[in-house]
Structures are given as C-alpha cells and as structure tokens.
Amino acid sequence: MKKSLRMGGIVATAALAAVSLAGCGFGGGTASDGADGKATTLNLLVPSYSDNTQGLWETVIKDFEAANKDITVELEVQSWDNLNDVVTTKVQGNKAPDIMNGGPFAGFAADELLYPIEDVVSADTLGDFQDSFVESASVDGVQYGAPLLASARALFVNEDLLAQAGVTKVPATWDELLAAATKVSKIGGGVAGYGLPLGSEEAQAESAIWFYGAGGGFGDATEITVDTPENLKGAEFIQKMVEAGATQPDAGATDRSPLMDVFVQGKIGMIIGLPPTVGQIADGNPEMKYSVNPIPTMDGKPFTLGVADHLMAFQNDGKKQAAITKFLDFFYSADQYVPWVTAEKFLPTTKSGSSAMDSNEDLLPFLEMLPDAQFYPSTNPKWDATNAAFKSLVGQLAQGKDAQAVLSEIQAKADAG
Amino acid sequence: MTPDDMTQSIHETPVPTGAANGRPRAGVVRARAAAGTRLTDLFSALPWIGPALILIFGVVLFPAVVMIYNSTRDISLSGVDKGSVGFENYETLFAFAPLGGIMVRTVIWVFAVVTIAVLASLALAQFLNKAFPGRQIVRMAVLIPWAASVVMTTLVVYYGLEGYIGIINKFLVDINLIDAPYGWTKNATSAFVWSIGIAVFVSLPFTTYTILAGLATVPADVLEAAKMDGAGRIRTYVAIVLPQLRGALSVAVLINIINVFNSLPILKIMTGSIPGYDADTVMTMIFKYIQNEHKIDVASALSVIAFLIVIVIVAIYVKLVKPMKEL
Secondary structure: HHHHHHHHHHHHHHHHHHHHHHHHHHHOOOOOOOOOOOOEEEEEEEEEOOOHHHHHEEEEEEHHHHHHHOOOEEEEEHHHHHHHHHHHHHOOOOOOOEEEEEOOOOOOOOOOOOOOOOOOOOHHHHHHEOHHHHHHHHOOOEEEEEEEEEEOOOEEHHHHHHHHHOOOOOOOOOOHHHHHHHHHOOOOOEEEEEEOOHHHHHHHHHHHHHHHHOOOOOOOOOOEOOOOOOHHHHHHHHHHHHOOOEOOOHHHHHHHHHHHHHHHHHOOEEEEEEEHHHHHHHHHOOOOOEEOOOOOOOOOOOEEEEEEEEEEEEEEOOOHHHHHHHHHHHOOOHHHHHHHHHHHHOOOEHHHHHHHHOOOOHHHHHHHHHHHHHEEEOOOOOOHHHHHHHHHHHHHHHHOOOHHHHHHHHHHHHHHH | OOHHHHHHHHHHHOOOOOOOOOOOOOOHHHHHHHHHHHHHEEEEEHHHHHHHHHHHHHHHHHHHHHHHOOEEEEEEEEEOOOOOOOOOHHHHOOOOHHHHHHHHHHHHHHHHHHHHHHHHHHHHHHHOOOOOOHHHHHHHHHHHHHHOOHHHHHHHHHHHOOOOOOHHHHHHHHHHOOOOOOOOOHHHHHHHHHHHHHHHHHHHHHHHHHHHHHHHOOOOHHHHHHOOOOOOHHHHHHHHHHHHHHHHHHHHHHHHHHHHHOOOOHHHHHHHOOOOOOOOOOHHHHHHHHOOOHHHHHHHHHHHHHHHHHHHHHHHHHHHHHHOOOO
C-alpha cells in the first residue's frame, strides 16, 4: 500500500512536470480578452530605434491609459536584431502581439494573421496617411500596415575633405562621383573617397542605391528582378569604384554602422546617410563641415531610397479589435504622433505630421526628396529571401567575383523563396 | 489469498528489500523472481532518479524531438506551421552547394581548436604543477579567459583588428610587419584563423584545469621509481605521466569537441560581416538560416544533421578511447 502511494506520487510528479513543460512551449495566450467589458490588455511589441524609444512609448501609453481606464498596454521593446526571432517564436506559440512595429509584413499578411488596417483605425486616421506610403503598405490592394515613420537616403559630403582634394562640385552622376572619390582617396592617411558598406548588415540598401541609380531595381509586388541588364551596370560600376581605390578597403565585408562612425570621425569623403546621421554628427563631431545632397545616379536623375516601417495589428482571437482601434487612433493624433516621430529623428508618414514638421531644417532636405522615393518591394512574398540573399552574397562584388555571376546567384536564391 | 498476493509474498518474504541488500540470492525462486524483482528495484529507485529522468526528458529529449519534428514541417516566414513536407527541408539543404565546404570547415574548426588547446594545456598544466613563488596568482590568471564572457573576449579582439581604430592592426603596422592595416575580420581565411586563436584561448582554462587535476593524481612514488631506474625527463613524461593522464585527457578532449563544435559566438562576431559562405561552419549556417532567411524548418533540419554528427563523433571517440574505462 505504502509502495503504491509512492508510485502514485511519482507518476503525478512526472505528469505535472510534463504538463507544465508543455505549457511553457505550446500553451495558448491567457491574457484577458475584454469581450465582456472587463479590462483589456494590449500587447505592444516594438523595436528600439534609439535609446529614447522605450521612454517615448511609455509616455504614449501613460497618456492613453489615462484616457482609457479599461485598457492596459503591455510594452515589449526588442532590438532590431532580435525582433524577427521574437515575433516568429510568439506566432509559433499562438502568442502573437496585438500590435507590432516592424518592417516587412507580407509574410504575416500571407498567413492571414493581420487585420486589414481599415478595420483597426478610424476613417480620419486612414485618410491622414500620405498617399506615397499607402501602396507599399498594401498587399493585393488591401492595406495591412499603418505607416509609422519613414526615412530617405541622401549623400552626406565631408566638405573639408573634398576641398582638400580640390573637388569643387558635389558629384551628381556616377562618373563625377568616381572622379571626386578617387581624388579624395589620394589624400592618404586612411582617408577613403566613398564609403561603400556592402557588408551583411544592410547590404541591400547600398545595392539599391546603385541598382535603382542605374534605372534598374529589385522588382515589384509580384516579381523579383535582380538579374537585369540595368542592375548589371550598377554592379559593374560598384566594382569599378572598388578597383579604382575610390572606396574604403574590404568594402564587401564592411558593415554600415561602423563605417558611419568612421565618416563621423572625418575619414571618409562621401557616404549615403539617413536622417539620424544628422544627429550622429551633431553628437560625435559637431565641428565637421558637411552637406546633405541628392544621391548621384548614372545619368544624374534624382532618386532616393525610401524605407517605411509600419504598425500592424494581429488578429489573434479577434476580440481586441475595438481596443486596438482606440490605441492606433490615439497614437496617430498629431499631438501624440509628432513629438514621437520628431524625437526619433525620422520622417512622418501622415499629412498632418508632415505639415507640422515643415519647419525642421535638419529634415527638410529629406522631406524634399520623398516624392522621388523608391521603396523595396517588401510586399512581395519573396522579398525576405531576396533581402537575405543580398545580405549574404552581394559583398562578393567588392571581392572581385564576376558581377553577372553574383546577380544570377542572388536571383536564384530569391526565386527559390 | 489471490495469486497476486501470492507472488508478492514470494518476492518479499525471502528477500527483504532495501537499498543495500535488495537482490535475490536464493537459488530456487531466482528464475521466477528475477523479472519481478528488477521491476521492484526500479520502482524503489525511482524517487531518487525521478528528478533526473524528468530533467532528461524535459531538457534533453523534449527539445530534440521538437527539433526533429520541426525539420519535417513547412514553417512559414512568420512562424506558422503549414503541414508536413517529409524530407524536403533536407533535400533543400543537400542541394545547397556551399554545404560541402561548410562541413569541411567545421571539421577543420573542431580539429584545430581542440588539438591546439589540448597541446597548449598539457604544457601549461605541467608548468602550473611545479611549485614556484606566485603559482597561486598565475593559476588564477589562467582562469580569466574562462571568467570573462566569450562575446566580450571576442569583441576585444574584433575591435583590435578593426582597420581604422584597431590597436592590433596599428601595432602590426608600427613594427613593420604589414605596410597598412589589413582587414583581418573582413577576409574569410584570416578571420577564420583568428577565430581559431580566440577559441583556443577561451578553451585553455577548462582544459588546463582538467589536466592539472589529472597531474595531481600521479603518485609521487611512481615518479621517484622512474627516477631511480634512470629514466630521463621525456621518457618519464611519455611513459609514466601521460598514461596516468588518460582519464583526465579523454574527458577534456570529449567535452572540448562538443563545446567547440557547438560554438557560435566567436565565429558569428569574427566572420559575421563577410559575404558568401566561405567562413561558415554548421553552427553559423544554422544561425544564418534563422536570422537572415527566417527558415526555421531548414535550420531545424541542419540542426538535426549537426546533432547526428556530434553523436557519431562522440560514439567513435567513446569506442576508440573508452574514456569511462578505469585503468
């Protein structure tokens, strides 16, 4: 009898352990749903744009909770590096966040995890988004992303270095860029003419500068086109820049962030930068004389690479739609949104935000470029694979691999999905 | 009395159960009772091994089963399970041309790191086994690479090798070994070689201390006898000390093989920005599948392959070296 009791205890312990283990890995969400009028909890998953990000969201949430006593918002801040792993794990465990701030969303939309954005914002908020962002926030004509912030790229020029090298005019075409960068590189002492970050961190962005600048591009929502004659011209000119010594050494394995630090230290003549670069220079090397200019292209036609990040709303059990709508409408109201986007030093995506920020001199050159902005085909289901292929393969251009072979390799990986 | 009670009493009466003498010795009942008694033994042992079993199931077997399961599924980019695809993920992997090079590099990585680490540790341990003033301090110093985070150690070297600000690069230029800073971490071969160096460095403390523990067990009288018989230092080391170290060495090698094979951070930091797959091992490739391509299914398939490789290596090793066997 005693023995069987002990056995029972063992079995129970084992079973309990097994159940609790299973609970860790695969349990469903247990957050209160609020369908019956009780308090609703919204889970908000955001990446960190800067050291301010967490504080900025906390301010928004505090104000929101004060205005809506029946809703609490749980904030989770992750680094961009981890964001994708975190959300994938959450989706796998049926614990998707209710609202997420992220980049590409086509995968979530294809898996039917998202609310169409018109279901979770009021008509006023929906109409306030700038038209240029709506297309890149939509899949098959249905808008799933609420454009949150945008950035555009521009050519940052170290005026002192260019003057020292005897370059009088900021280059507007590739040939001018090559000539100017070669001259700057000749200054010596570790100075490079053009900063070319083809390392994995953001290789797709630098590639886009050259491919779109050649009149090519990455394709559209239905087709990825990397292996094209225009892109080949871009790729070959990248190699020409490297071979002429117009860039920093080992361009194929140089990541963007560390290279930007080198530019801020005044050792690079020209580099493609973002709105936050202005703040970086102000913090790191305020004495540097620099200017922000349009990106040089093959024929000098203006172009910039635009990137928009989005807020998206996950359906989960479908019971929090009303609360999500309240939160998004609250956030996109000008007195919440404008301070938020200003503090993050990015460009606004709403009409009201844009007119409120017109007077911001730092951002003006970027705001002017936005109409010419090209976007990644991020609503193409194969964009993720394309993006990954660029990150891991395009740097080989700077290592002397045949340009055509590199493009074919990326295209093949993109097509494989 | 029911038949059940009958058997029960047969077991219990002649053989009182207890931790120390719970085994049947009586000849007559032996054959019939053996099976039942082994079971009772197992039951009475369960409370002691139970927690360990639960841990093994929960922490080792359960994740392994999930990993194998995932490797046969089609998991979308956002993590939704789209159903079974059989061995398609494995086919994708084997159709991936750089995989051969990745496998070869993994073998080079493990072999080079473990060999160099063990040889260096043997020398270091021999040195630390001698009595000299300040030995305690030196012994503590050897522990530092172990105490420091691997990521931190690697980052220190990584920034030292940086082209613009790297102190190692600057030093090499200053002593005229190279003309201009070289992109050590930006070229596959040099980055890989430096990674091996770092991996050896962080493996030293554990290996040295294991061997040091082994050295402490070498009896002084045996060494004295060797001296009496006129054996030289090298002869003594090879014929007397090394065989005594067999236990310690084989454990150090086995643990190092598994550790080094599964090591991600060093290579991830040192070779992460290099384009292509010329500096990848199985571990960094798994990481690239997850981080860059968001292919959890293919990453799981590669993990299963890595898991099998480790099991095979360990099996061969255990068969050849018999680390558990006492001398």
